[in-house]
Amino acid sequence: MSISRAPPGSSEPDISSISPLKKAKAGTPALASLDLTPIVPASSRRTRVPRWLRRTAGPLLLLALWQLLSTTGVLASDVLASPGRIAQVAGDLIGDGSLASAMGTSLQRVAFGLLLGTVVGTGLALVSGLFRIGEDLVDAPVQMLRTVPFVGLIPLFIIWFGIGEAPKVAIITLGVTFPLYLNVYAGIRGVDAQLVEAGESLGLSRWGLVRHVVLPGALPGALTGLRYSLGIAWLALVFAEQVNADSGIGFLMVQARDFLRTDVIVVCLIVYAFLGLLADFIVRSLERLLLQWRPTFTGR
C-alpha cells in the first residue's frame, strides 16, 4: 500500500523515477527544497490494545467503583446493594428455583401478548395496507387509539378482565399491536412502485403481486416493527406485573420493595435487561436470515 512503489511487472514509469529526473534539472531552489514526508500506513499507528478489551474496560471500571463505594460504606445497602451481594442473591434465587419460575411466568405472559398483538397488528395492517377500503375503515380508528397511552388503560382492564392473567396479557397485546401496525402498514405502502409495475408486466395476478412483491417488500418494515414491539412488550410487562401480580418477575420486585431488598430488585432489573437483549438477539437473527437479499444489509 505504499505510493512510492510501482506494481511488479509494470512498464509504466512510477513516481519515484520521476523525482530524480526533476532533481537533475533542478536549477531552481523551489524544486530542490522539496521536503518529502512519508505517509505512514494507518495500521502501524494503532495502539496494541484490542478493541473489545477497551470497550469492556469502561463497564468493569464502573463495577469496581461501585463495589469500592459499597465496601467503604459510602453507598448504604438499603440504597443500593453491592455487586458482590447482588451476585450472591442471584445465585440463591437461581438455586432455590424461584427466579426460574418467575421468569417462566413472565416469559409466558410476554409470549402470549406478543403473539396476540402480532396477529392483530399485522392483520389490521394487511387490511388497511392492501385494500383502499380497508385503509378508509381501519386506519383512522387505529391512529386515534394509538395516541392513548396504553398503560393508562390498566384500571379499565382490571375492571373488565379481573386480576388474573387476562389483563396482563391484554396490556402487552395492546402495547405490541400499534408499533407493528404502523411499521407493517408503512412497509406495504413503501414498496417500490416500479417493482409492482414490473410484477404487473410479468403477468402476476393480484394475489401473486401481494405474495411475490408486496409482502417481501414490506418485510424489512415488519421486522423493524417487531423490534419496537418487543421493547414495548417488556415495558408493558413491567407495568402489568406491578399491579396485582402473585407471580412473575414483577411480583418478585414488588415483594423485594416491601422488604427494602435492593439486591433482589437489581437482580430482577438485570433479568429484565437480559431478557430484552435475548429478544433483540432473536429479531436480529431473524433479520439476518430473512433479509439477506437486502443490498443495504451489512450485519454479517
Place this chain on the structure above:
Amino acid sequence: MATDVHRPVTPQTAVRVEGLTRSFDGRAVIDDLRLGVRPGEFVALLGRSGCGKSTLLRILAGLDRDIQGTVLVPRRKAVAFQAPRLMPWKKVWRNVLLGLPGKPARAVAEQALDEVGLSHRPDAWPKTLSGGEAQRVSLARALVREPDLLLLDEPFGALDALTRIKAQRLVGELWQRRGCAVLLVTHDVEEAVLLADRVLVMDEGVIAYEQEIDLDRPRDIADPRFAQLRAGLLERLGVDTAAETA
C-alpha cells in the same frame, strides 16, 4: 405511415394502434397516434425526452390504461425496463420465472439465463450483479415468456459504453434467433440504426417521421450509408449534424 396498407386484406400485424390518445391533466401527450408493427419486425422509436415514447411503450405493455383509441397487441408480450427491476428478495433464477403460469422447472430459467450468457449465476442475489448482468437477467426474464412482442424501454440507457455495445449485440442476436417483434424505445440514434428494420421518430404526440433501414446485417457503423441515415435522423430530431457528416 400505416404499414399494413401494402398488405393483404387480413394484415399480419404484431401491433396495431389507431387513434390513440393519452392525456395528462388535459394535455395530450399522445394525440391520435397510428402505429403498425409486423410480426418479427424490429422497430426503434426515437424522440426527444418528454415526447411520449415511453408512455406509448407503457400503453402497449398494458401498464397504462387511461387511454382512448384502438390498441391491439399480442397476448404474449414482455417488457424490459431501463432499470432491471429485479425483485431483490428473489434469487436470479426465481426472478426469471416470476409470473410464469404453473410451476415451471428451474431448468427453464437456466436455459434462458444461458441464452443471455449468465448460466453461471442462477443462485446469485440481484444485489451481487453488475449493472450489465442485472440487465441481462431482465432480458432473460422477458425472453422466457416466449413473447411475440418484446418491448424495450431504453434498456441500455444506464449501462456504461462498453457494456452497452455488448448488450446491443446480444439483443440483435436474440431477436434474430427468436424472431419476435421488437419495439425499442431509445434516444440513441446510432443504436436505432444499428438494430432496427424501421426507425420511427415521435414528436408532438404522433409518429412524425419514419425511416426504413435497409442496410445488410451485421451493420457497420463506419459504412457511409449508415452515417447518412444517422445524420438524417438526427436532423429530424433537431440536431444539426453538418459538422459531423463532413
